[in-house]
Amino acid sequence: MPLYALTLEYDGGPFVGWQRQENGLSVQQVLEEAAAKLNDGVLPASIAAGRTDAGVHAEGQVAQLTLARDLPPERLREALNFHTRPYPVSVVRAALAPEGWNARFAAVQRGYRYRILNRRARPALDAGRVWHVQHPLDAAAMHAAAQGLLGKHDFSAYRAAACQAKSALRTLDRLEVARLGDEVVITAEARSFLHHQIRNLVGTLVEVGFGRRGVEWPRRVLDSRDRTKAGQTAPAEALTFLFVRYEVEPEWR
């Protein structure tokens, strides 16, 4: 039974998130039901590199899928893109996975982008893709504050109450804040993230951007390990899962 790797793009708007849930349609369900049509009706179980929340988008989510049939990766990609219609889920690349590969546990780096539209006027073109923040943000101060969070730390202060990870120790490799015209774009990279970690980091950095808190504050919040100290959880719809990297990269088609 061949194991396939898939790179997925999706609009998180209409979904309850990656993971199957009772209360609505998930990306996982759309993918598995499309795959079942190529698998004699049998629903295959898929695993994703990141279980994105409701509303979170993906340009480069990676998932795995075992099928009973041997299909060239190009054909699997095309067939899945036929059967995932009309949902905004697209298989950008497919590969036969290397021996022992796992989409989630073999990942060595994950990247996300968070977009803030920082102007008075509400978004017309990017509604559902940005967090609309009307008060001016000092992106340079946010960036300076972010640099104090890099490295290996206990990120308990920035994890969700519902986070299921055993340890809150994570190594944050990159947290950059840059202004691009009316947008403030935050880029985050780590081997793995805690539940809501990026959205809690963004919600905290924004307090610095407003000038309500100093550049040192997000680090003090980190050191407190107390999640009641951090800023708000920033909205999901402005977050996009960009990429996953593996030690042994599948041969993407």
Place this chain on the structure above:
Amino acid sequence: MPLYALTLEYDGGPFVGWQRQENGLSVQQVLEEAAAKLNDGVLPASIAAGRTDAGVHAEGQVAQLTLARDLPPERLREALNFHTRPYPVSVVRAALAPEGWNARFAAVQRGYRYRILNRRARPALDAGRVWHVQHPLDAAAMHAAAQGLLGKHDFSAYRAAACQAKSALRTLDRLEVARLGDEVVITAEARSFLHHQIRNLVGTLVEVGFGRRGVEWPRRVLDSRDRTKAGQTAPAEALTFLFVRYEVEPEWR
């Protein structure tokens, strides 16, 4: 009666285009009906720098509007953004227009962007914003071909049958084709464009990108002045009106 200048962002998807029409909702109607609420119910007549087609988006359309009331531009912008809800039309900037200014006739430069998604997989995140072209495009060849079209020419071969301009003489200042990952992005700048000019240019350059036609062909089509010779009219939804420049720029707020 003060004359106002407005910079507009809109998603062209739900509209029949900028201009009022019998058969559906236009951006102009949304704007004028919002303005009427600030004008004792009287519908003011607006004029736009570019009458974008159905489906065409704008990041920087400019329109003018005369109101009976004197309002600070900031307040006008905020009030219009309240009353244009829930439509995807947003007033990004507003200004009191300089003496004798006209949104359409005072414009000295207009800029557009056309986005082609050039990969096998259909778009999930950018559906309605890109032209999905599955066959690989040679962007460098398209760019080379585009350079042969710059300057002042009779663009009859690239205008729509319905084009109402008296003369087809236009000066094309910039037509750049660049590959950005899976995207081929075309940027066009001129003082003014003919109806469908950019979409016909893109549809013609794509023939070069496929290798079906040589780099010299779009120029030969131009010289023929025969619009039956050009390629297809590329889809509207991938086109965005980026900016308008004026000799005397309004004092934007």
